[in-house]
Amino acid sequence: MKHFIGIDMGGTNIKTGIVDLSAGEVVHASVTPTLGRLGHEAVMGRIADQILETIQEGGFSTADIGGVGVGVPGVLDLDQGLVLFLPNLPGNWRNVALRRTLEAKTGLPAALLNDARAITYGEWKFGAGKGVDTIACFTLGTGIGGGLVIEGRLHLGIGGTGGELGHQCIDPNGPQCGCGGRGCLESLVSGPAIAALGVRAVLQGRTTSLGSLAGADLNNITPELIWQAARQGDPVANEIYELVGDYLGVAVSNILVTVGPRKVILAGGVAGAGDLLLNPIRRRIRLQVFMMPADQVEVVIASLGANAGILGVAAWAAQKLAK
Amino acid sequence: MKHFIGIDMGGTNIKTGIVDLSAGEVVHASVTPTLGRLGHEAVMGRIADQILETIQEGGFSTADIGGVGVGVPGVLDLDQGLVLFLPNLPGNWRNVALRRTLEAKTGLPAALLNDARAITYGEWKFGAGKGVDTIACFTLGTGIGGGLVIEGRLHLGIGGTGGELGHQCIDPNGPQCGCGGRGCLESLVSGPAIAALGVRAVLQGRTTSLGSLAGADLNNITPELIWQAARQGDPVANEIYELVGDYLGVAVSNILVTVGPRKVILAGGVAGAGDLLLNPIRRRIRLQVFMMPADQVEVVIASLGANAGILGVAAWAAQKLAK
Numbered sequence: 001m002k003h004f005i006g007i008d009m010g011g012t013n014i015k016t017g018i019v020d021l022s023a024g025e026v027v028h029a030s031v032t033p034t035l036g037r038l039g040h041e042a043v044m045g046r047i048a049d050q051i052l053e054t055i056q057e058g059g060f061s062t063a064d065i066g067g068v069g070v071g072v073p074g075v076l077d078l079d080q081g082l083v084l085f086l087p088n089l090p091g092n093w094r095n096v097a098l099r100r101t102l103e104a105k106t107g108l109p110a111a112l113l114n115d116a117r118a119i120t121y122g123e124w125k126f127g128a129g130k131g132v133d134t135i136a137c138f139t140l141g142t143g144i145g146g147g148l149v150i151e152g153r154l155h156l157g158i159g160g161t162g163g164e165l166g167h168q169c170i171d172p173n174g175p176q177c178g179c180g181g182r183g184c185l186e187s188l189v190s191g192p193a194i195a196a197l198g199v200r201a202v203l204q205g206r207t208t209s210l211g212s213l214a215g216a217d218l219n220n221i222t223p224e225l226i227w228q229a230a231r232q233g234d235p236v237a238n239e240i241y242e243l244v245g246d247y248l249g250v251a252v253s254n255i256l257v258t259v260g261p262r263k264v265i266l267a268g269g270v271a272g273a274g275d276l277l278l279n280p281i282r283r284r285i286r287l288q289v290f291m292m293p294a295d296q297v298e299v300v301i302a303s304l305g306a307n308a309g310i311l312g313v314a315a316w317a318a319q320k321l322a323k
Numbered sequence: 324m325k326h327f328i329g330i331d332m333g334g335t336n337i338k339t340g341i342v343d344l345s346a347g348e349v350v351h352a353s354v355t356p357t358l359g360r361l362g363h364e365a366v367m368g369r370i371a372d373q374i375l376e377t378i379q380e381g382g383f384s385t386a387d388i389g390g391v392g393v394g395v396p397g398v399l400d401l402d403q404g405l406v407l408f409l410p411n412l413p414g415n416w417r418n419v420a421l422r423r424t425l426e427a428k429t430g431l432p433a434a435l436l437n438d439a440r441a442i443t444y445g446e447w448k449f450g451a452g453k454g455v456d457t458i459a460c461f462t463l464g465t466g467i468g469g470g471l472v473i474e475g476r477l478h479l480g481i482g483g484t485g486g487e488l489g490h491q492c493i494d495p496n497g498p499q500c501g502c503g504g505r506g507c508l509e510s511l512v513s514g515p516a517i518a519a520l521g522v523r524a525v526l527q528g529r530t531t532s533l534g535s536l537a538g539a540d541l542n543n544i545t546p547e548l549i550w551q552a553a554r555q556g557d558p559v560a561n562e563i564y565e566l567v568g569d570y571l572g573v574a575v576s577n578i579l580v581t582v583g584p585r586k587v588i589l590a591g592g593v594a595g596a597g598d599l600l601l602n603p604i605r606r607r608i609r610l611q612v613f614m615m616p617a618d619q620v621e622v623v624i625a626s627l628g629a630n631a632g633i634l635g636v637a638a639w640a641a642q643k644l645a646k
Binding site: 075134146150151158162165167253257258260261296 | 615
């Protein structure tokens, strides 16, 4: 079986991995800065160069590679292979023919997938969702993404836009979201939103260790710093994760009643908070979900770590390009 | 092809119809009071009697009937054919073996389905959703139910509980819902919730025609009365449907981003409000949905009327029992 390439196209870096799908492993990988400010044409050229370089560095030739999957942080048209809208990347990515351009530049067939759906598919194929028929995955980071596998198939919706679990409206009177909507889950529990809760507590002069842990520099207040403080017993930091977990619990509850997955997976950097999130999520589910058997649903942290997206999108490309 | 029986088991009445599936028509029907207070054993006996009587009255014999589908207003275990929880029907319906009991009493094979999923399936097979791959249906009445058809299959979730679109939490600080949760769509836009908004306006002494239209009797204030007032230009009545439609718009927006249906169908009595609901729903979608191509989604009123559930559950039984 040929190897497939998985690409995780982020706002800061582009990670490219050669994936052995039978082992579910990244056998060689490389990282390069995205440099989105150079514009989408330049970025596409950099991705193509990186693909060819990574193949060579890994001791492979293009004949060993079955195809390329690209996990893209935004709205795509999967059928046409277009990037329609990237909320967090400069470079004017409106109606950009990413798939065709990469195919022309590398000579390899390519398939696109939203980055959070790539993580979902990776966790389902190789990670915490393995063997489970229907799952929901929330990717918790700078943005909040998501994905659904329904009865053994990655749910795509219209052009691959289905599964945007982070853009459910959780509070119609909540803050403006980066997407343009109001009160989306992302506006309430993204990494920046969590950091802002910590910053506010310090600015309000509340009794918390966050200020000293941050060395009196508000720039150092991150979700990680807050969960470290919470684990050391800081009540304000604990309160922040209670609030964030409760919002997440509302979003998870909504997916339980509407979709009814057997497993809900929390992936992404912010999921490192672990039980600080899982406990309030489970508490909200017990208060909120009565119309389906919530006791038959597991809510867990993802198991693949940072490679989930690369593994997932490589596996996606393999099954997509086999058709 | 044999005919199938569809049953719409409501809190007030049980409607039984003999369905010609090739024509998508109810060819004979009967109605009897549910009398839930007599207990679940008695109600099941009444349903079985009604099935056999309706077959006879319609000029059929049981040999002409392929099976019975029962649309049940509550939480089921489809695999076991059990009723687990009926929020709006007395008679202690906890773990009741409805399917097996009806089969034993009638000699006909039976299949259960939640009543809102039955309407969803009916609208998809024969009505407003016909020919559309992926739809979401909201049933708007005394309760708010729902259903999803995903890529040509009725989505069941765990034991048939998937698709409870009315129990999405729309406002975590909202009113207590009949299900036990808080701020569910149902708690905000059910028929009783809409009527209560009209009652409140009258009690507050607001300038509205609702009081006089109701003949000064608050019991006469219904969703229908309010939409009649709105169509006659009553500003308070219009405001009520703007609010209700906006809440519905949030729920529809959430389904657009998470599931991405091509069509959203509003069924049930309250959907008779028509444009009074559709306009604010579409307005909220424009303000809220940016992560998927909402312009590719139609939001419409159901087309089958009161027979949707009977047609749907008969068709469901036919495809379920064929296996």
